[in-house]
Amino acid sequence: MSLIAGHLEPYLVLSGLLFSIGAFGFLARRNAISMLMSVELMLNAVNLAAIAFGAFVPELAGEGASFALLVIAVAAAEATVGLAIVIAIYRNRKTPLVDEYDTMRQ
Amino acid sequence: MPLPPTIPFIGLTWADALFLLLGGVVLGAATLVVLGRDIIRNGLFLILSFGALAGIYVILGAAIVAGAQVLVYIGAISVLILFAIMLTQSKAAPAQLTFQTQALPAALAALLLGALFAIALGSTPWGATVFADTPAAGGTSGVAATLFGPWLLAFEAASALILAAVIGGIYLAAKVADREEEGE
Numbered sequence: 001m002s003l004i005a006g007h008l009e010p011y012l013v014l015s016g017l018l019f020s021i022g023a024f025g026f027l028a029r030r031n032a033i034s035m036l037m038s039v040e041l042m043l044n045a046v047n048l049a050a051i052a053f054g055a056f057v058p059e060l061a062g063e064g065a066s067f068a069l070l071v072i073a074v075a076a077a078e079a080t081v082g083l084a085i086v087i088a089i090y091r092n093r094k095t096p097l098v099d100e101y102d103t104m105r106q
Numbered sequence: 107m108p109l110p111p112t113i114p115f116i117g118l119t120w121a122d123a124l125f126l127l128l129g130g131v132v133l134g135a136a137t138l139v140v141l142g143r144d145i146i147r148n149g150l151f152l153i154l155s156f157g158a159l160a161g162i163y164v165i166l167g168a169a170i171v172a173g174a175q176v177l178v179y180i181g182a183i184s185v186l187i188l189f190a191i192m193l194t195q196s197k198a199a200p201a202q203l204t205f206q207t208q209a210l211p212a213a214l215a216a217l218l219l220g221a222l223f224a225i226a227l228g229s230t231p232w233g234a235t236v237f238a239d240t241p242a243a244g245g246t247s248g249v250a251a252t253l254f255g256p257w258l259l260a261f262e263a264a265s266a267l268i269l270a271a272v273i274g275g276i277y278l279a280a281k282v283a284d285r286e287e288e289g290e
Contacts, residue, residue, distance in 0.1 A: 005121035005165055008232050014129045014162075016223030018136055020216045025140035027212030028205045033190055034145060037152050040183065041136050044159055047171070055166040056232075062252035065168045069253065072171075072178050073264040077271030079183045083190040084278035091281070096194040099206060 011052035019045035030097045032086045036079065043075045125165055131158035143204050145191050153184045170246045 004010050018041060025038030047068040054064015090096055112119050118126070135155035139148045156179040163172040206212070253261055 003119070003122060005119070005125040009227060010125065010129075011162070011166070012227050013224075014132065016220060016227065017133055020220035020223065021133070021136045021140055023219055024212055024216035027215060028209040029140070030204060030206050031145055033187060033194065034140075034148060037139055037148060037187060040152065040179070040187075041139065041155070044156065044179070047175075048159060048162065051163055051166050051168045051171055055168065062248035062250075063257075065171050065249040066252040066257055068163075068168070068171045069174055069249070070257075070260055070264055072174050073268060076178055076183060077267050079186055080271045080275040081278065083186055084275040086190060087193055088278045090194040 008052060008056040012049055015045045015049040015052065018042075018048065030099055032089070032096050032098050033083070035098065036082050036086070039082075040075060040079065043071060043078075047071050121165060125162065128158045128161040128165070131155070132162065145195060146188070149184065149188045149191055152187065153180055156180050156184065167245060168249075170249055 022038045022041030022045060025041065026035050029035050029038065050064045050067045050071070052064070054060045054062070054067075057064075086096065089101060093101060095101075109120065113123055116123070132155050135151045135158065138151040139155060142148050142151065156175060160172040160175040160180075163169075163175060
């Protein structure tokens with residue numbers, strides 16, 4: 001019997017750590033694309049938690065993986081629109097740094 | 107020759123060793139994504155993190171999700187991100203500051219979030235959660251029975267969402283002059 005991989009908690013701990021790393025990146029990075037990459041990390045953390053619950057809780061056997069697949073589809077849509085917005089803003093402002101997008105503050 | 111149940115000299119089972127290795131790669135690569143200065147390397151470490159996570163999905167018996175992870179995240183989203191990096195980086199940008207002025211509060215907030223997760227995980231009774239080493243509960247066919255049965259509406263909504271996202275992405279990323287010509 002495996003001590004680590006056979007329990008639910010290690011997967012949830014890994015998922016929580018990954019989500020925290022992504023949250024830090026989203027709050028701290030200046031580059032808009034870095035922020036989008038951090039969002040992808042957080043979505044992956046949620047996916048890991050969903051799949052872990054699906055693998056360990058018998059009532060959720062198929063639903064964890066189905067949920068993860070839908071999250072992957074939504075993440076693809078989010079990345080498409082998000083990166084298109086970044087490219088459109090870059091065309092106007094010539095910078096990818098979010099703290100220089102301050103037109104509406106002035 | 108069958109493998110021994112535990113790795114010799116270490117005493118870990120193979121699943122444990124794989125989980126520790128892949129989990130370490132996921133966390134290390136994610137940390138480098140967040141902390142690294144060179145944004146192209148951030149994107150490449152993001153791919154490494156996605157790949158190791160696909161390995162963890164395989165340990166959990168979700169092979170179909172691992173395949174979708176490799177196809178969609180590594181094959182599509184990461185390539186999209188790398189292209190967007192190449193389109194938006196000027197030569198002067200990487201030499202400047204990587205982090206916002208709020209980086210220290212952000213680190214505190216992330217640590218607080220991690221501590222909250224730890225408290226919530228430690229104080230929740232998860233009940234009798236059993237994990238069969240070989241996924242006996244249907245595996246991929248169980249996923250299909252859920253996705254194309256009670257979740258069919260969500261599946262169709264996801265397809266409509268992706269169509270809308272593709273059209274929106276083309277519209278947003280097209281040059282403004284092209285867009286105006288189209289409108290006239």
